[in-house]
Amino acid sequence: MDPVxxxxxxxxxxxxxxxxxxxxxxxxFSIARGERVALLGPNGAGKTTLVLHLNGILSGGTxxxxxxxxxxxxxxxxxxxxxxxxxxxxPDDQLFMPTVREDVAFGPAAAGMKGPELEERVDRxxxxxxxxxxxxxxxxxxxxxxxxxxxxATVLAMxxxxxxxxxxxxxxxxxxxxxxxxxxxxxxxTVLMVTHDLPYALELCPRALILSExxxxxxxxxxxxxxxxxxxxxxxxxxxxxxxxRSVTMGA
Amino acid sequence: xxxxxGFIDAxxxxxxxxxxxxxxAVSLRGARRELDERTAPLAGLVAxxxxxxxxxxxxxxxxxxxxxxxxxxAAILVGPYTGVLCIAVVLLMQGILFADGGLTALGVxxxxxxxVTAVVAYALFRALVKILPRGRRAITVASFVAALxxxxxxxxxxxxxxxxxxxxxxxxxxxxxxxxxxxxxxGIGEAVITALTVGAVVAxxxxxxxGARDLRQKLKLxxxxxxxxxxxxxxxxxAARSHRKLWITGLAASLVLAGFVSFYASANPxxxxxxxADKGIDAKAEEHASADSPLADYGVEGLxxxxxSGGLAGVIGVGVTVVAGSAVFWSVRRRRGAEDVSxxxxxxx
Amino acid sequence: xxxxxxxRLYRHGHSPVHALPPHTKLAAVFAFVxxxxxxxxxxxxxFGLYAVLLAGVAYAARVPAGFLLRRLLIEVPFVAxxxxxxxxxxxxxxxxxxxxxxxxxLWGAWNVLAKGTLGVAASVxxxxxxxxRELLLGxxxxxxxxxxxxxxxxxxxxGDVIAxxxxxxxxxxxxxxxxxxxxxxxxxxxxxxxxxxxxxxERGERxxxxxxxxxxxxxxxxxxxxxxxxxxxxxxxxxxxxxxxVCVLGWTL
Numbered sequence: 001m002d003p004v005x006x007x008x009x010x011x012x013x014x015x016x017x018x019x020x021x022x023x024x025x026x027x028x029f030s031i032a033r034g035e036r037v038a039l040l041g042p043n044g045a046g047k048t049t050l051v052l053h054l055n056g057i058l059s060g061g062t063x064x065x066x067x068x069x070x071x072x073x074x075x076x077x078x079x080x081x082x083x084x085x086x087x088x089x090x091p092d093d094q095l096f097m098p099t100v101r102e103d104v105a106f107g108p109a110a111a112g113m114k115g116p117e118l119e120e121r122v123d124r125x126x127x128x129x130x131x132x133x134x135x136x137x138x139x140x141x142x143x144x145x146x147x148x149x150x151x152x153a154t155v156l157a158m159x160x161x162x163x164x165x166x167x168x169x170x171x172x173x174x175x176x177x178x179x180x181x182x183x184x185x186x187x188x189x190t191v192l193m194v195t196h197d198l199p200y201a202l203e204l205c206p207r208a209l210i211l212s213e214x215x216x217x218x219x220x221x222x223x224x225x226x227x228x229x230x231x232x233x234x235x236x237x238x239x240x241x242x243x244x245x246r247s248v249t250m251g252a
Numbered sequence: 253x254x255x256x257x258g259f260i261d262a263x264x265x266x267x268x269x270x271x272x273x274x275x276x277a278v279s280l281r282g283a284r285r286e287l288d289e290r291t292a293p294l295a296g297l298v299a300x301x302x303x304x305x306x307x308x309x310x311x312x313x314x315x316x317x318x319x320x321x322x323x324x325x326a327a328i329l330v331g332p333y334t335g336v337l338c339i340a341v342v343l344l345m346q347g348i349l350f351a352d353g354g355l356t357a358l359g360v361x362x363x364x365x366x367x368v369t370a371v372v373a374y375a376l377f378r379a380l381v382k383i384l385p386r387g388r389r390a391i392t393v394a395s396f397v398a399a400l401x402x403x404x405x406x407x408x409x410x411x412x413x414x415x416x417x418x419x420x421x422x423x424x425x426x427x428x429x430x431x432x433x434x435x436x437x438x439g440i441g442e443a444v445i446t447a448l449t450v451g452a453v454v455a456x457x458x459x460x461x462x463g464a465r466d467l468r469q470k471l472k473l474x475x476x477x478x479x480x481x482x483x484x485x486x487x488x489x490x491a492a493r494s495h496r497k498l499w500i501t502g503l504a505a506s507l508v509l510a511g512f513v514s515f516y517a518s519a520n521p522x523x524x525x526x527x528x529a530d531k532g533i534d535a536k537a538e539e540h541a542s543a544d545s546p547l548a549d550y551g552v553e554g555l556x557x558x559x560x561s562g563g564l565a566g567v568i569g570v571g572v573t574v575v576a577g578s579a580v581f582w583s584v585r586r587r588r589g590a591e592d593v594s595x596x597x598x599x600x601x
Numbered sequence: 602x603x604x605x606x607x608x609r610l611y612r613h614g615h616s617p618v619h620a621l622p623p624h625t626k627l628a629a630v631f632a633f634v635x636x637x638x639x640x641x642x643x644x645x646x647x648f649g650l651y652a653v654l655l656a657g658v659a660y661a662a663r664v665p666a667g668f669l670l671r672r673l674l675i676e677v678p679f680v681a682x683x684x685x686x687x688x689x690x691x692x693x694x695x696x697x698x699x700x701x702x703x704x705x706x707l708w709g710a711w712n713v714l715a716k717g718t719l720g721v722a723a724s725v726x727x728x729x730x731x732x733x734r735e736l737l738l739g740x741x742x743x744x745x746x747x748x749x750x751x752x753x754x755x756x757x758x759x760g761d762v763i764a765x766x767x768x769x770x771x772x773x774x775x776x777x778x779x780x781x782x783x784x785x786x787x788x789x790x791x792x793x794x795x796x797x798x799x800x801x802x803e804r805g806e807r808x809x810x811x812x813x814x815x816x817x818x819x820x821x822x823x824x825x826x827x828x829x830x831x832x833x834x835x836x837x838x839x840x841x842x843x844x845x846x847v848c849v850l851g852w853t854l
Contacts, residue, residue: 017459052810055814057810057813057814078816078818081813081814081815081816082816084814085814086811086814088807088810088811088814090807093804093807093808093810093811094808094811096758096808096811096812098734106812106815106817107815107816110815110816110817110818111816154815155815158815158816256713256716256717256720256721257634257637257638257716257717257719257720259713259717262638262639265638276746276749280746280748280749283748284748293755293759293805293806293808293809294802295752295755296751296752296753296754296755296756296758296759296805297755297756297759297798297801297802297805299752299753299755299756300755300756300757300758300759300760300762300763300801301759301763301797301798301801303756303760304760304763304764304767337748337749337752338752340749341749341752341753341756342756344749344753345753345756345757347724348627348630348724348727348728348736349724349728349733349736354634354638354716354717354720354721355630355631355634355635355720355724356634356635356638356720448795449795449798451795452795452796452798452799453795453798453799453802456799457799457802460802
């Protein structure tokens with residue numbers, strides 16, 4: 001595929017829920033292949049709504065979403081769902097099969113993969129997140145951090161074009177947080193990370209978008225955006241006490 | 253109200269099994285219009301919810317308790333077709349897992365608690381929503397009335413089945429009085445739960461109430477400050493033609509049922525008396541024999557031994573249910589398989 | 602979440618009955634119940650033999666008698682109905698210990714009790730030797746329409762969610778001193794039902810979104826193929842075949 005094609009392109013996206021609540025008011029942005037981008041925004045900014053548009057779960061408003069040159073729509077739904085891997089906020093929502101192995105196999109098996117090929121895909125995904133030895137354990141017996149890693153593996157097993165993570169660091173203890181960051185850094189995929197954990201965004205993503213009141217309010221290098229006090233205040237984004245983005249060396 | 257094995261005799265169980273299978277087959281076709289990718293889990297949730305709430309027996313009066321039937325709730329929330337499927341699944345799983353309701357009485361249970369309640373409740377609900385002024389309150393009131401009346405309707409249906417196929421000849425008047433009386437009380441409980449659940453859902457997520465779909469307002473989108481109309485996304489859920497199809501199928505099913513039942517019910521009275529004499533039971537005890545054991549009046553002609561012939565009839569009857577049921581499922585499945593070549597459900601989001 | 606993990610009814614074990622493919626067990630139990638229901642109620646000994654057959658299965662499955670009997674309690678409401686039958690049914694009456702009972706009613710009560718109990722026992726044995734997920738796979742293999750299997754699997758998945766939510770809400774109610782007693786508390790229970798529904802739905806919706814995000818399109822992908830050999834089928838059907846022999850004897854003797 002053409003390497004110049006953006007992994008993800010969103011243009012003019014607007015959407016209202018059936019109860020009349022409007023969440024998106026025309027969102028435009030584009031992410032190049034291999035980029036790691038943070039999507040920042042206060043609660044209720046429409047982040048989750050936007051994520052659900054990326055693989056066509058929500059639709060019916062105006063605007064377009066294109067994944068690796070493929071428009072999101074009914075025609076290519078199966079392929080889009082394979083290309084866009086979403087890791088949801090609560091791993092308990094994501095893990096619904098009785099064993100880790102079956103859970104990771106779910107996506108590829110749904111795409112028709114079988115036998116040793118499937119087995120190999122599962123092993124590779126679990127190895128990428130360092131959970132290979134937990135293959136036959138039931139997910140609900142794992143710790144929260146382990147469950148989140150398995151959730152990432154379930155998506156990696158589909159070998160997605162773009163990995164979308166919804167609040168990947170929430171509820172993680174500092175060690176699990178660091179382990180997950182190491183895993184994400186080691187992956188060679190396009191990443192869109194939705195979060196309000198600003199230090200985590202700074203640590204992992206060179207570029208950030210701010211979604212506020214249903215539109216993209218800012219787009220630029222993460223460090224610059226976080227250092228802009230006026231911008232941050234205007235969009236209800238607050239850095240943790242004592243954290244100064246200017247003093248942090250960027251991990252890219 | 254779950255009917256156990258051996259409560260209703262074999263031929264009537266079989267005939268009801270055919271009716272239930274037909275109803276499920278019709279519902280499977282209809283459900284494809286009601287369910288889309290987003291609402292499919294709602295059907296599962298409604299089933300799980302009914303499963304769970306049926307275990308909460310609420311106190312009625314004088315030490316008896318009743319439980320939710322759920323047909324009204326399911327029909328209003330996910331539509332009548334899917335509603336029938338939900339109840340059928342609940343009853344199937346209860347039969348297999350909890351042995352609640354006999355496996356051979358599954359047809360009876362699905363017909364009484366699923367088909368009758370869902371159809372009665374949904375018809376009432378739609379009619380009331382049309383008559384009452386538009387709004388959330390109308391939905392709640394209509395749900396209340398629909399659920400309230402669906403329960404005695406189910407009780408009546410059960411009484412009817414008991415009348416033609418009960419294995420003990422309790423006087424039909426007694427059964428009817430007891431069943432309907434108790435179930436009007438249970439109906440109040442059902443109505444309260446249904447109305448409050450539907451009311452709660454309508455208040456928070458009106459998009460989830462199938463029966464209230466056409467009450468949604470037209471949406472507008474604001475793009476860069478301008479107001480833009482949303483393109484019409486929702487197709488009209490039920491087309492007129494499909495209604496006719498439903499009715500024709502329903503009619504056919506009822507004809508099959510009627511034919512089946514009357515064939516057995518009008519069995520040769522001579523054979524009946526002979527059996528009574530054979531068994532040395534006073535003939536008087538057998539006067540109500542249309543409600544007696546399968547061997548009584550369900551004879552296979554040309555066989556000398558009345559017991560054997562009656563038994564054969566019973567076995568044949570049950571066999572027919574099994575074969576007919578599987579045939580219906582199989583053909584539906586095949587057709588679905590042939591049609592559903594396109595990925596995802598055709599109705600889509 | 603863990604959809605298929607052991608349900609309360611399931612007894613973990615490695616008996617030959619546990620090891621049978623689920624669809625053979627489902628078909629065998631169904632056939633057995635059909636045979637039992639088709640047996641004439643006058644052939645009392647036949648029901649005794651059926652009970653012996655089931656006891657044999659329970660022994661092979663190493664399901665203890667106490668467990669089986671406790672689970673039979675689900676039948677109690679119908680026992681109450683059956684006990685009433687001899688009093689309310691019509692026809693010839695006999696005097697037993699000074700009570701006037703209907704002969705027909707006695708037969709009817711016996712019929713319901715015997716067949717009902719055997720049916721319940723067979724289902725209990727099935728549920729205690731088969732995991733939920735296996736049951737679903739079995740239904741799928743028995744060609745139940747996929748939409749029904751789908752609804753059933755969602756139902757089981759959400760069952761856990763609802764049970765959890767229900768427990769949390771009950772604790773919240775009871776910690777504020779509420780206890781359901783009689784009709785005037787319906788309102789509270791019903792309001793809980795509404796809230797329960799929304800809470801469970803929103804939870805379930807998220808799970809479903811995660812599923813369709815991974816390519817779920819209506820049927821569970823087959824990860825491990827289950828097939829039944831002829832030997833397994835015949836092993837499973839030993840029960841209904843033996844029952845059929847008893848049934849035929851019951852009609853002819």
